[in-house]
Amino acid sequence: MHYLYNIAIKATDFLLPLAGRYNEKLGKFSQGRKGLFESLVAQIAPTDKTIWIHAASLGEYEQAVPVIIKLKELFPTHKIVLSFFSPSGFEVKKKNSLAHVVTYLPLDTPANAEKFLNIVHPDWALFIKYEFWPNFLKEQKKRNLRSVLISGAFRENQVFFKPYGKWMRKYLKAFEFFFVQNERSKQLLQQIGFENCSVSGDTRFDRVYAQLQQDNHLDFVEEFVDDHLCIVAGSTWPEDEDLIIDFVNKEHQKVKVIIAPHAIKPEKIKSLQSKLEADTILFSEKEGKTLKDANVLIIDTVGLLTKIYSYAHIAYVGGAAGNTGLHNILEPAAFGVPVIIGQNFEKFPEAGKLKEAGGLFSVKNSAEANEILDKLINDRDFREKSGENSVAFIEKNKGATNKIYNYFLKNKEK
Numbered sequence: 001m002h003y004l005y006n007i008a009i010k011a012t013d014f015l016l017p018l019a020g021r022y023n024e025k026l027g028k029f030s031q032g033r034k035g036l037f038e039s040l041v042a043q044i045a046p047t048d049k050t051i052w053i054h055a056a057s058l059g060e061y062e063q064a065v066p067v068i069i070k071l072k073e074l075f076p077t078h079k080i081v082l083s084f085f086s087p088s089g090f091e092v093k094k095k096n097s098l099a100h101v102v103t104y105l106p107l108d109t110p111a112n113a114e115k116f117l118n119i120v121h122p123d124w125a126l127f128i129k130y131e132f133w134p135n136f137l138k139e140q141k142k143r144n145l146r147s148v149l150i151s152g153a154f155r156e157n158q159v160f161f162k163p164y165g166k167w168m169r170k171y172l173k174a175f176e177f178f179f180v181q182n183e184r185s186k187q188l189l190q191q192i193g194f195e196n197c198s199v200s201g202d203t204r205f206d207r208v209y210a211q212l213q214q215d216n217h218l219d220f221v222e223e224f225v226d227d228h229l230c231i232v233a234g235s236t237w238p239e240d241e242d243l244i245i246d247f248v249n250k251e252h253q254k255v256k257v258i259i260a261p262h263a264i265k266p267e268k269i270k271s272l273q274s275k276l277e278a279d280t281i282l283f284s285e286k287e288g289k290t291l292k293d294a295n296v297l298i299i300d301t302v303g304l305l306t307k308i309y310s311y312a313h314i315a316y317v318g319g320a321a322g323n324t325g326l327h328n329i330l331e332p333a334a335f336g337v338p339v340i341i342g343q344n345f346e347k348f349p350e351a352g353k354l355k356e357a358g359g360l361f362s363v364k365n366s367a368e369a370n371e372i373l374d375k376l377i378n379d380r381d382f383r384e385k386s387g388e389n390s391v392a393f394i395e396k397n398k399g400a401t402n403k404i405y406n407y408f409l410k411n412k413e414k
Contacts, residue, residue, distance in 0.1 A: 001167040005134060009109055028087035033104050040081075040119045043101045049078045052122035054105060057086035059328065060128040061093055063151045066206040066401040067126070068098045074408055081120050085131060092302060108133040117143065124408075127175075129153055137171035146411075149178045150404055151203050154185040155347070161188055169193075179404055182349060201400035202350065208306075208334035209398045216310040220283075221258070226292040228256040229313050229377060232337075234305050235262045235327035236318035240342060241272055243321050243369045248296065249277040250370075255377060258308055260299035262318060262327065269300050306331050313383065314376050316340045316369075320362070326351060333359055334394045338376055338386035340369065359390030 044050060051071060055061040061084070068080055082099035084090040094102045106112040113135040125140055125147040140147050159165040160172065169192055178197035180186050189197045233244060236259060248257050257278070261268060273280055278295035283304075291297065299308065309315060315332035319325050321342030329339050329351055339360045345351040354360040363369045376383045 001164070002134060006109065009107055009135075012107065025087055028091065029104075032087060032090060033106060036104055036106055037115055037119060040101070040103060040116070044079065044081065044119060044121075046121070048121075049075070050081050050101075050120055050122045051075060051078050051124045051126070052081045052083065052120050053099070053126045053128065054083045054085075054131065055089060055128045056131045057084065057089035058092055060131075061089055061097070062207050062328070063203045064126070064128050065098060066203050066210065067150060067404055070401060070405040071408065072098070074405070074412065075123075078123065081122065105133075105136075108135045110135045110139070113139040117145070124148065126150055132168070132171065134168065134171050137174040141171070141174040145174075147175045148404075148407070149175050149180075150200070151400065152178050152180040152185055152197075153182070153349075154180065154188045156188065160192060177407065179400070179407070181400075198403070200403040201397055203400045203404070204328070204330050204350075205394055205398040206401040208328075208330045209394055211306055211331070211334060216307040218304065218307050218311070220286060220291060221297075221308055221311050224258070224281075224291040224294065224297050225256050225311050229254070230256045230258065230311050231314045231316065231373070232308055232312035232332065233257065233259045233316040234309065234318065234332070235260065236316070237262055237322055237324055238268075238271070239322035240316065240318035240320075241275070243342065243363060243366050244316055244373070245275050246366045247370045247373050249275075251373075251377070253295070257296045258299065258311075259296065260305045260308065262324075264300045264302065269298060272298065309337065310335050312337045313387075314338055314340065314373065318342075320345045320348075320351070329354060329360065330394060333390035336387040336391040338383060338390060340372060354390065354393050357389050357393045359386055359393055361386075
């Protein structure tokens with residue numbers, strides 16, 4: 001099976017530049033890896049001490065942030081080398097992260113794994129949540145590289161737990177310890193013989209809770225909201241917008257609405273604008289305009305959503321109306337905001353738990369969206385209680401970072 005895997009990876013390596021001509025994301029994926037090793041050599045000296053952290057994309061980076069902060073305190077002379085698999089993570093954080101070096105992860109060939117680890121020569125390797133690359137893990141094990149998985153999440157349908165998954169299970173032996181998010185993940189690992197694991201929880205709870213201590217003030221949002229009830233629809237896709245657009249058009253005189261689409265391409269923004277009947281302003285065109293006179297504000301930029309959630313009375317979080325994957329519900333929840341999402345969230349256990357806690361509501365269609373929005377707007381006690389449930393959920397689940405930090409503190413010199 002490993003032999004077939006390597007053939008597939010080599011085929012991918014050959015085909016990516018061709019596919020990149022027709023797909024913007026694949027183009028960035030391919031172009032971004034050109035000169036990768038030369039860039040690493042220029043940034044990492046053979047005498048440098050390093051810690052390598054791998055995050056699939058932006059969401060996993062956010063999980064890594066509180067751990068990176070602690071590691072920089074514990075290992076002040078080490079360089080933090082952060083690798084991304086996805087362009088959506090690398091492009092956003094290549095110039096704005098806590099790491100000293102930010103890079104793409106090269107494709108998982110035996111030669112790439114050996115070359116990458118020769119250049120980076122880390123003392124520790126941390127993988128965030130998932131992404132298990134067999135050739136990298138094989139090389140890590142060969143070098144006895146101290147490797148830890150943090151905020152791990154395992155499911156029964158993963159290859160490790162299938163009858164044909166033995167070839168992949170052996171590569172998990174590269175990890176000296178697994179910090180997992182929940183008891184089920186621990187049970188699954190134990191079923192295949194891994195006892196070196198503990199339930200730490202999800203570091204995202206620490207990440208979003210820390211946001212409460214920061215300055216979240218945004219003058220332009222304050223001017224726009226103007227003491228009105230505010231709905232923030234964050235990281236939306238067209239399927240999400242279709243769920244709420246009728247309500248926005250019907251009730252735009254009652255509330256202020258901020259929409260932060262996940263994709264901010266001009267054609268996507270124009271399509272969204274064409275569906276809106278309310279007075280609408282784009283973030284990119286706000287200068288010289290009286291924001292408080294508008295009913296809808298579209299955020300056609302990145303990096304502001306977390307702070308914008310602090311102004312929300314109700315939040316809609318995108319990704320679950322379709323199949324693109326639910327975005328971060330914990331950010332608005334940390335601000336004590338009730339959260340609404342679509343129906344496809346079965347791969348996101350935190351959503352199910354927040355729903356059980358009474359801080360989240362799932363809707364299948366625009367009629368259900370209208371119903372819960374009406375109730376949250378018109379029943380203040382219900383809205384505030386739902387918000388209290390949200391923040392209580394965050395407070396209950398924070399603390400994973402300290403558990404991981406204590407492990408590194410205890411094992412630092414081993």
